[in-house]
Amino acid sequence: xxxxxxxxKLAALKLKEKEKKAILNDLEEIIHYFExxxxxxxxxxxxQIYTKGAQLFLRKDExxxxxxxxxLEKNKTLASGNxxxxxxxxxx
Amino acid sequence: MxxxxxxxxxxxxxxxxxxxxxxEVIENYAKNIYEKEKNIKAFINLDIENALKRAEELxxxxxxxxxxxGVPVAVKDNMNVKNCETTAGSQILKGYISPYNATVVKKLxxxxxxxxxxxxxxxxxxxxSNENSSFFPTHNPVNYDYVxxxxxxxxAASVKSEEALAALGSDTGGSVREPAAFCGVVGxxxxxxxxxxxxxxxxxxxxxxxxxxxxxVKDCAIMLNAIVGFDLHDETSVNxxxxxxxxxxxxxxxxxxxGIIKEVMDFNIQDExxxxxxKTVSTxxxxxxxxxxxxxxxxxxxxxxxxxxxxxxxxSNLSRFDGVRYGLTVQGENLTSTYELTRAxxxxxxxxxxxxxxxxxxxAGYYDAYYLKASKVRKILANEFEKAFEAVDTLxxxxxxxxxxxxxxKKSPLEMYMSDIFTIPVNLAGLPSISVPHGNDKxxxxxxxxxxxxxxxxxxxxxxxYAVENG
Numbered sequence: 072x073x074x075x076x077x078x079x080k081l082a083a084l085k086l087k088e089k090e091k092k093a094i095l096n097d098l099e100e101i102i103h104y105f106e107x108x109x110x111x112x113x114x115x116x117x118x119q120i121y122t123k124g125a126q127l128f129l130r131k132d133e134x135x136x137x138x139x140x141x142x143l144e145k146n147k148t149l150a151s152g153n154x155x156x157x158x159x160x161x162x163x
Numbered sequence: 164m165x166x167x168x169x170x171x172x173x174x175x176x177x178x179x180x181x182x183x184x185x186x187e188v189i190e191n192y193a194k195n196i197y198e199k200e201k202n203i204k205a206f207i208n209l210d211i212e213n214a215l216k217r218a219e220e221l222x223x224x225x226x227x228x229x230x231x232x233g234v235p236v237a238v239k240d241n242m243n244v245k246n247c248e249t250t251a252g253s254q255i256l257k258g259y260i261s262p263y264n265a266t267v268v269k270k271l272x273x274x275x276x277x278x279x280x281x282x283x284x285x286x287x288x289x290x291x292s293n294e295n296s297s298f299f300p301t302h303n304p305v306n307y308d309y310v311x312x313x314x315x316x317x318x319a320a321s322v323k324s325e326e327a328l329a330a331l332g333s334d335t336g337g338s339v340r341e342p343a344a345f346c347g348v349v350g351x352x353x354x355x356x357x358x359x360x361x362x363x364x365x366x367x368x369x370x371x372x373x374x375x376x377x378x379x380v381k382d383c384a385i386m387l388n389a390i391v392g393f394d395l396h397d398e399t400s401v402n403x404x405x406x407x408x409x410x411x412x413x414x415x416x417x418x419x420x421x422g423i424i425k426e427v428m429d430f431n432i433q434d435e436x437x438x439x440x441x442k443t444v445s446t447x448x449x450x451x452x453x454x455x456x457x458x459x460x461x462x463x464x465x466x467x468x469x470x471x472x473x474x475x476x477x478x479s480n481l482s483r484f485d486g487v488r489y490g491l492t493v494q495g496e497n498l499t500s501t502y503e504l505t506r507a508x509x510x511x512x513x514x515x516x517x518x519x520x521x522x523x524x525x526x527a528g529y530y531d532a533y534y535l536k537a538s539k540v541r542k543i544l545a546n547e548f549e550k551a552f553e554a555v556d557t558l559x560x561x562x563x564x565x566x567x568x569x570x571x572x573k574k575s576p577l578e579m580y581m582s583d584i585f586t587i588p589v590n591l592a593g594l595p596s597i598s599v600p601h602g603n604d605k606x607x608x609x610x611x612x613x614x615x616x617x618x619x620x621x622x623x624x625x626x627x628x629y630a631v632e633n634g
Contacts, residue, residue: 073523082478082522083485084515085503097516097576102523104577105467105533111540118538119545121369121399122355122593128402130395142245142262146489155487158498 073098166191167325171234171382174328178221178233185218185233189277192235196279196326204301205311205321207240208248209280217277229275230389236271237327239318240281241288242373243362244268251364252286252296252314255509259489265362266397267331267373267390274389279327282317286511287481288338288366290314291582292573295513300570303346305608309567312342312582318376319346329386330376335367336469337562337586339374340598344562344611347600349383349628350376352586354619355593356401359394367476368399370469370590380599380629384408387621403619411626417451419627422555426462430584432564435604440561443601443612446634447559452627457551457558464540465588470580471524471537472591477514478521484509516576545592552617557627560585562598562611585613595621597628 075095079086086094121127140153147155166188169177177183193211200206214235221233238244241251243261245268250256264272271278285295293301293316301316303309304324311320315332319342322330332339334352343350351374358373365371375386388409393402423444444454486492486505493504510518524533551558562585573579589596595618598611612631616624 075519078519078522078526081526082518083482083499083502083506084510084518085500085507086515087507090512090515094512094516094519098519098523100575100577101470101516101520101580102533105471105537108464108467108471108536108540111461111464111536111543113536113539113543116539116542118535119542120538122545122591126356126401127398129398138262142260143488145260145262146258147487147492157487158495158501160498 167195170379171328171385174234175232179227185221186215188233189214189218189235199324199326202302202307203304203320203324204299205282205317205326206280207250207283207298214277214279221275230385231274231276234276234328235279236276237280237282237318237321237330238278239284239315239332241284241333241364242268244278252284254297254491255484256490266359266394270390282321282330284317285314286514288314288333288335289513289517291341291579295511297511303567305347308569310570312345314338316342319343319348322348322376322378329382331373332376333363333371333373335370335473336590337583339376340562340586340613341583343376343598345567347609348376348378349380349599351383351597353621354595356399358390359397359400361394361396365480367473369476370473380625380632381412384412384625406622408622408625411622412629414626416627416630419452420555421447421452421454422457422551422558423454424558424560425456425458427560430564436561436610439602439610443631446631450630450634457555459547461543461547462588465544465591466584468537468540469587469591471533474517474521475524475534478518481518541591544588548592548594556623558615560613562613566604566608566610589615594618595624597624599628599632
């Protein structure tokens with residue numbers, strides 16, 4: 072039922088062949104367990120995405136002191152100081 | 164009584180009256196850490212030197228302000244502490260240095276708490292035993308052969324072992340309450356939205372909530388006072404009036420209506436835990452509360468619903484870990500393969516499982532049958548809780564069906580997932596809930612009783628927990 076190659080690609084995870092087999096077994100067992108939800112009549116029930124009481128709001132579009140470059144530089148080399156360096160994506 | 168035996172309010176008073184110094188406090192806790200940490204392994208990162216420096220600064224202050232003045236606090240390693248490494252227990256974040264403070268950390272610092280270290284956890288908070296930490300498992304301070312619970316196992320263990328006076332954990336499906344029960348400390352999951360999640364590494368954004376782990380209920384209320392508050396940086400933060408959560412402690416609970424969830428008894432519960440539940444009921448009745456049976460008919464569907472909703476949100480939240488901006492990078496031949504290889508190398512087995520479950524549940528053709536179905540079941544459960552709270556003030560049930568298990572004992576993922584059957588429904592509904600130690604089993608392992616309050620009724624919840632703790 073689970074197309075592991077497709078799911079793996081969607082999740083951007085490259086599993087090793089051995090690992091893939093073990094994980095697929097686990098997933099099948101877990102997803103099979105979800106079948107129990109079929110017993111619940113959810114006809115005319117609205118889905119709940121956020122919890123009760125959550126009031127989503129927007130904040131004012133005001134400039135705040137954001138993260139400074141020095142702090143970010145501790146984590147990765149910024150090419151030319153202002154950009155992240157990644158492999159080329161044009162012409163692939 | 165030694166310095167490390169003092170509860171928060173006594174310690175803060177002694178510091179204010181200059182009976183002791185903050186430096187002495189940290190030195191005493193450091194002594195505990197040096198003695199016990201090799202066996203317990205509660206921390207991923209310790210910074211005693213920095214804590215001592217901070218203590219000296221506090222000692223120099225003329226005005227000794229702050230609810231947590233000089234209190235050594237441990238913080239779960241999924242919360243950003245500026246200039247410290249924050250890994251969330253994962254290799255993919257090894258070496259990531261936080262460029263900012265989480266709102267809760269900022270609040271702790273404003274109250275003059277001293278952060279002594281970052282605690283171990285199941286990778287990205289996915290687990291119930293701390294065995295999913297990619298670094299090492301934490302051991303239960305009560306018995307080193309047993310797990311401390313998870314995912315905030317390091318936080319619970321640090322409080323139990325007196326390596327810290329209080330700790331912060333995060334609770335997505337029981338990750339504060341289950342380790343609190345397993346280690347014999349108090350753990351609170353506040354109402355969703357009460358405590359800011361800004362700077363908490365997101366696992367499942369509609370379920371995650373930060374909460375305190377402490378030695379007793381009063382300390383828990385003080386910690387809650389310190390960390391609550393509306394935050395513009397968390398769009399699910401709720402703007403309600405600030406309350407004093409200690410104000411109902413010690414008030415009598417006569418006339419309070421307590422509900423026992425009928426369906427809990429359908430599960431296989433350890434006999435000693437059933438006994439403690441009965442004793443808790445007797446205590447409540449003795450104190451003048453009324454105890455009635457309440458039905459949450461869909462209780463057993465909470466676990467499967469949760470294991471669809473949480474991994475679905477996680478599969479989206481964890482997409483940010485791609486090796487570009489921080490942490491591990493494994494270079495591939497192009498950008499896509501760099502993502503894929505970094506994530507394959509950096510994530511542990513359980514995290515991969517959950518990302519894949521979530522990706523599957525959200526994928527075309529399966530969304531309605533899994534994610535949408537689970538979200539509807541979630542609604543049914545929330546409605547049942549809402550109805551229950553028309554009839555009662557607080558619900559009572561055990562925190563877990565068993566006491567702590569041995570390291571390596573649980574083999575399959577599903578077996579591990581079952582550890583959270585009694586804590587998960589609370590997160591799906593967004594309710595507040597507290598675990599309070601109540602007796603031990605025959606092996607001396609702690610038992611936790613769980614109280615669930617109505618939305619934003621933390622004051623009443625703490626009042627009842629306090630009454631039982633002292634009953």
